[in-house]
Amino acid sequence: MLDLATSNLKGAIPQCLGNITALEVLDMRHNNLSGNIPTTFINESSLSSLNLHGNKLEGKIPQSLTNCKQLEVLDLGDNHLNDTFPVWLGTLPKLKVLSLRFNKLHGPIRTSRTENMFPELRIIDLSYNAFSGNLPSSLFQHLKAMRTIDPSKGTSRYGGDQYYQDSIAVVSKGFEREIVRILFLYTAIDLSNNTFEGHIPTIMGDLIALRVLNISHNGLEGHIPPSLGRLSLVESLDLSSNHLVGEIPAQFASLTSLEVFNLSYNHLEGCIPQGNQFHTFENNSYEGNDGLRGFPVSKSCGTTYAVSGQLDGEESNSEFLSDFRKAALMGYGSGLCIGISIVYFMMSTGKPIWFARIIVKLEHKIMMGRRKKQRRQRNCRRRNNH
Structure with missing residues (x-):
């Protein structure tokens, strides 16, 4: 393990670091590193965790990372990378965490026709980029680890005390927090602050293991699919600042794990569902939707209106x-x-x-x-x- 995180390092990352076959963890997050990511990762690589978050790295994401068949955590967030979506990372059989947030990535997200893509992915964060086009239904179809609920998955990874523990920063319930010990038990999708458009795919309701879903600040339109009411474990659901229309699906009232709910600044109308968690949400969950009625907004949803x-x-x-x-x-x-x-x-x-x-x-x-x-x-x- 080579842990050089938060060490005020400057300059470029040495290319030779990609040639070390026995290296399992390379952590150089929160430095002032610049230049490109090494392109010399070799087939014999044992790398399971690569964290370069919070530097000034530029250029493209090297395709030689596909040689790292043991890679589980890849965090390249908060850099200046300028590239399209690295669909070829889907061939990594053990990849569980992918964070590319706060970069200059762009274009539509397309996936390969290969059947087994991103089979173990549990956290994907593509927020604050310039991704465009429709939300990637083909990507959601491949996320097998998010389609089944398995609380025991990954617990053996932290069975004993270790010097190094993988961690990643995610935005959950409106706050940025660091996930450490429960990293591989956590399931999250963050596609916020891009330029996605079109409708929310119904297939997202099949990702029943999700705890965080954030697709806010895009150009999404159409109705909210009732299938999202099947996300029984979701704790934070943010669909704000889009162009969504219609009513809030009544199925959302069954989301008893929901703690943070944000539909603000859309074009929604009709009655707000009542019961369970909906009694705990305040006005700011619905502001900017003049057509919504019922608690907690001021407009009545009873017989007076009729x-x-x-x-x-x-x-x-x-x-x-x-x-x-x-x-x-x-x-x-x-x-x-x-x-x-x-x-x-x-x-x-x-x-x-x-x-x-x-x-x-x-x-x-x-x-x-x-x-x-x-x-x-x-x-x-x-x-x-x-």
Whole structure:
């Protein structure tokens, strides 16, 4: 193991480091290293962990890394690498962690037609790049380790005390944190802050082992697929700052592990699901969606809206019948001619409800006045008879 992390190193990485067959761990993260990544990794390499995070490395990701058949952790994040997605890394049979965040990577993500690609990958972080095109459905189809829940997977790796422990920084629940001892038990996809577009693939709902899913700050559109409601272990789900439309799937109410939920700044509408974790989310989970109603936003999602909606629909048949009955009552109380005149006025002016309400109140007062007069007359007759 060669651990030179946080040592204020400068200059280029020596090419000879790729030729050391017995080297298992090379950790040079958080230095000021520049230049290119060595291109001399050999077939006999024993390298299982390569961490060059937080330097000033440039150029492309060397394809000679495919010779490192034992590689499990590859962290090249927070550099200045300028390349397309290294699909050939999918041939590494043991790769579990791939972090390429904060670089200058670009273009669409395409995968090979090879059936067995990224079979063990459990953490992939491509955030803060310039990847474009649709979200890579073909990539999600290959992520076998994310499609099954196996809590015991990888625990033997940390069975005893070791000098070196793999670690990686991930953004989870809105905060950046370092994952160390549970590295290979953790499952996360972070594709945020790119320029992806199109719809969210339904197949993402098959990645049932996911604990973190972040596809925020892209150009995604269309509806949220209800299949994401199958992610029973997800703790952090961030779909914010896209162009998503429609309603929040009711299936999300079954996500009882969900702690952080962010749908802000989309074009969502309809009622927010209720129950379970949805009682714990605050307004900032939904801000920027003017069409959403229900708790915790201020707009009601109850019967009040339905009633007001019916009153606003001036072309409603039931409203017309109601107005007609009111007019008929007015005709009974005020005379046939007056009643017919009122019906004609209401039909010719679009059946204004406010006018009907005024007339009904007026007719009610007239009827009550007549009843009082009749009672007084009856009382007078009784007194005269006595």
